[in-house]
Every structure is written in structure tokens, then in C-alpha cells.
Amino acid sequence: MKKLIFFVALASLAFGFNFDMDSKNGAIQNTKELGLKDTLTLNLQNNNAITGADYDESKKHFAIVSNDNEFYIADENLKPLSYAKHDRHFIMEMEATVGATWYKKELGMISYNKTFVFYEPTSNLSKDEQNSQWRHLLAGYDAWKLNDLGNKGRFSTIRSKQQYILGWDYLESENKFFTASVPNDVRDYWSVAIFDGDDKMILEEFMPKAGANLQLKEGKNLNNYYITGVDVKPGALYLLSKNFSTILKLNLTTKEIDEAFSFSGVDNPRALAIKDNKFYIFSREGKENKVFIFEVK
Numbered sequence: 001m002k003k004l005i006f007f008v009a010l011a012s013l014a015f016g017f018n019f020d021m022d023s024k025n026g027a028i029q030n031t032k033e034l035g036l037k038d039t040l041t042l043n044l045q046n047n048n049a050i051t052g053a054d055y056d057e058s059k060k061h062f063a064i065v066s067n068d069n070e071f072y073i074a075d076e077n078l079k080p081l082s083y084a085k086h087d088r089h090f091i092m093e094m095e096a097t098v099g100a101t102w103y104k105k106e107l108g109m110i111s112y113n114k115t116f117v118f119y120e121p122t123s124n125l126s127k128d129e130q131n132s133q134w135r136h137l138l139a140g141y142d143a144w145k146l147n148d149l150g151n152k153g154r155f156s157t158i159r160s161k162q163q164y165i166l167g168w169d170y171l172e173s174e175n176k177f178f179t180a181s182v183p184n185d186v187r188d189y190w191s192v193a194i195f196d197g198d199d200k201m202i203l204e205e206f207m208p209k210a211g212a213n214l215q216l217k218e219g220k221n222l223n224n225y226y227i228t229g230v231d232v233k234p235g236a237l238y239l240l241s242k243n244f245s246t247i248l249k250l251n252l253t254t255k256e257i258d259e260a261f262s263f264s265g266v267d268n269p270r271a272l273a274i275k276d277n278k279f280y281i282f283s284r285e286g287k288e289n290k291v292f293i294f295e296v297k
Contacts, residue, residue: 017182017183017184017226019242019243020244021243021264021267023244023245023246023262023263024262026224026241026243026246026262027216027217027221027224027225027244028210028214028215028260029215029216029217030213030214031246031260031261032259032260032261032262032296032297033261033262033263033297034247034261034262034263034295034296034297035294035295035296035297036263036265036293037278037293037294037295038292039290039292039293040078040290040291041288041289041291042064042078042080042288042289042290043080044066044072044080044289045080046066046068046070047287047289048066048067048070049066049067049270049284049289050065050066050067050271050284050289051065051066051096051097051098051099051166051270051282052064052065052098052099052101052109052110052168052229052271053065053100053229053273053282054101054102054169055076055273059102060076061073061074061075061081061102062074062075062076062078062273062275063100063101063102063107063108064080064100064282065098065100065109067096067097068085068096069086069087069088069094069096069097070084070085070086070097071083071084071085071086071097071107071119073121076275078291082121082140082143082144083139083140084119084137084139084140084141084143084144085137086109086117086119086136087135087136087137088111090135090136090152091149091152092154093115094115094152095112095113095115096112097109097110097111098110098111098112098165098166098167099165099166099167099168099229099271101169102170103118103197104172105120106118106119106120106147107119108168108170110155110165110168110179113154114154114155114164114179115152115153115154116152116153116154116168116200117146117151118147119137120145120146121143121144122144122145123143125141125143125145129145133145133146155177155179155193155195155202156201156202157181157193157202158202158205159191159193160179160187160190160191160193160205162186162187163183163187163190164181164182164184165180165181165182166182166227166228166270167179167180167228167229167230167240167271167272168230169230169232169237170197171232171233172197173234174197174234175196175197175198176195176196176197176203177194177197177200178192178193178194178195178232179193179195179230180192180227180237181193182226182227182228183223183224189223190222190223190225190226190227191205191206191207191208192206192207192208192237192250206255208222208248208250208255208256209222209255209256209257210222210257211256211257211258212256213258214257214258214260222248222257224243225239225241225243225244225246225248226241226242226243227239227241228241228242228269228272229269229270229271229281229282230272231274233274235252235253236249236250236251237250237252238272238274238279240271240272240281242268242269242270244262245263245266245269246261246262246263247260247261247262247263247272261294261296263279265292266281266292267285268283268284269281269282269283269292270282270283270284277295277296278293278294278295279293279294279295281293
């Protein structure tokens with residue numbers, strides 16, 4: 001029964017959290033309002049909820065992940081090009097997947113319990129090579145390969161040890177991974193963790209503070225923001241909060257939130273990717289996967 005209740009909570013990505021979608025009710029007073037530029041409906045192999053996304057400017061490709069250990073490559077217009085499904089039971093249990101990132105030549109996805117796996121898109125695999133891939137791929141073993149068994153592992157944290165994560169990203173210029181935890185009944189705050197890109201060991205973990213430019217309401221703090229997606233750029237980590245429909249900009253030098261952007265009209269924001277200075281917010285709207293494209297007004 002406990003497991004059933006847990007998965008019901010997971011389906012809503014709430015983990016016992018009640019969401020307020022109105023940005024005006026958040027702790028930050030001086031958010032910058034985003035304008036909606038376009039809305040797209042994804043047409044994918046399966047209709048599972050999209051929970052992770054990342055865009056690579058050099059490849060002109062999106063990496064997209066569903067909650068069911070599925071991953072896609074899509075072109076810059078979000079037309080799907082390739083699909084695969086990982087066997088969640090391979091080596092170590094991988095729970096529902098929540099984040100996508102490009103990592104060097106590979107596409108990586110992560111589950112809410114911080115378990116990750118990386119696959120390289122490929123072509124012209126021999127029959128023997130395909131046979132070696134079907135052990136851990138339920139679909140796509142003719143077009144993807146796991147280069148090393150060490151490509152599946154789990155991040156270990158300290159401050160967020162008893163918390164789940166709902167997003168991650170990789171910054172190639174610094175060879176680092178970034179995750180953000182979500183608050184729960186045990187820990188009523190969230191934090192950011194940074195990991196080495198080679199050995200995947202934790203480098204630092206901290207609770208972001210409000211920068212001098214941020215105006216907080218009296219008696220309020222940043223704890224009630226609920227991060228469901230992240231996108232990292234040199235010097236800044238963008239954090240998508242489902243609670244209060246806000247994107248927080250974290251200065252990676254000062255470890256402070258120095259800007260906040262508000263949006264509206266998105267029922268279930270679950271992933272964030274930045275392309276051409278626009279925010280692509282992926283949302284499960286009823287039985288459809290929608291993408292809302294916002295820009296600063």
C-alpha cells in the first residue's frame with residue numbers, strides 16, 4: 001500500500017507538496033514577467049509524460065526524457081529523430097526518470113533517486129553489437145550504445161541525502177554536473193549540488209541565498225520554491241519552480257539568486273531548456289506533452 005501511495009505522489013511530481021501556480025504569491029516581489037511566444041504539442045513515440053529536456057546549440061538537437069526511462073533526440077524544432085528505452089532494472093534500480101542532459105558525445109538521464117545512465121547515439125551497429133545492447137535497452141538497441149558499465153551510477157549527496165531531485169544538467173566548459181533537490185516533510189528546504197564530470201563525486205552543496213537585487217516579502221524566504229527543471233549556462237544556473245510559476249537565476253559565483261522570471265498559463269511545468277535566449281518549458285497538460293516558449297518582455 002505504501003508503494004502505491006508513493007507512486008501516486010510521484011505521478012504528480014508533488015511528493016506531498018501542494019502547489020500554488022500564482023507567481024504573485026511567491027516570496028519574491030520583483031520578478032520579471034515573461035511573455036509567451038509560442039506553444040507546441042509534442043508528437044512522440046509514446047505518450048508518457050516528459051520530465052526532462054536539454055538543448056545543445058552545437059548539435060542543434062534537444063535531448064528529451066520521459067518518466068518511464070525513455071529518451072529521445074529531437075531536432076531544433078522538436079521533431080523526434082531517435083528513440084530508446086532503458087531497462088530500469090539493469091545493474092541498479094532506476095526509478096522514474098526526471099532529467100535529461102547532453103554529456104560530451106552522450107545523452108544522459110537521471111531518476112528522482114539520483115541514479116543516472118548515459119547512452120551514445122550511433123548507427124550501423126553490427127548484429128553482435130546490437131545483441132550486446134539489448135541486455136539493457138528495451139528499445140533502440142540498433143541506434144544507441146552503452147559505452148561502459150560505469151555509465152550507470154548514482155550521485156551521493158550530504159545535505160540532500162533524504163531528498164529527491166527533479167532535474168539536472170551538465171556544463172561542458174567546467175566539466176560539472178548540477179542538480180537541485182526538492183523540499184519534503186523531513187527537510188523543508190532545497191539545495192543545489194555540483195559534481196565532477198569525470199568521477200561523478202560531489203564537489204559542493206549549498207542552499208542558495210537571495211541576492212542584493214532580489215526583494216523578498218517580509219518574513220519570507222526561498223524554501224517554498226519547488227525545482228522541477230534546471231538549465232546551466234556559464235556563470236548561471238536557471239531553476240524552474242513549479243510552485244509560484246517562477247524561473248530563478250542562480251549566480252554560480254556568489255551562490256545567490258540575483259534574478260527571477262515569472263510566467264503563467266502552464267499547468268504542470270516539469271522541464272526547462274534554454275534555446276536562442278528563450279525559455280522552453282515542458283508541461284504535461286492533460287494527456288498531452290506541451291512546450292511553452294517564453295521570452296523576456
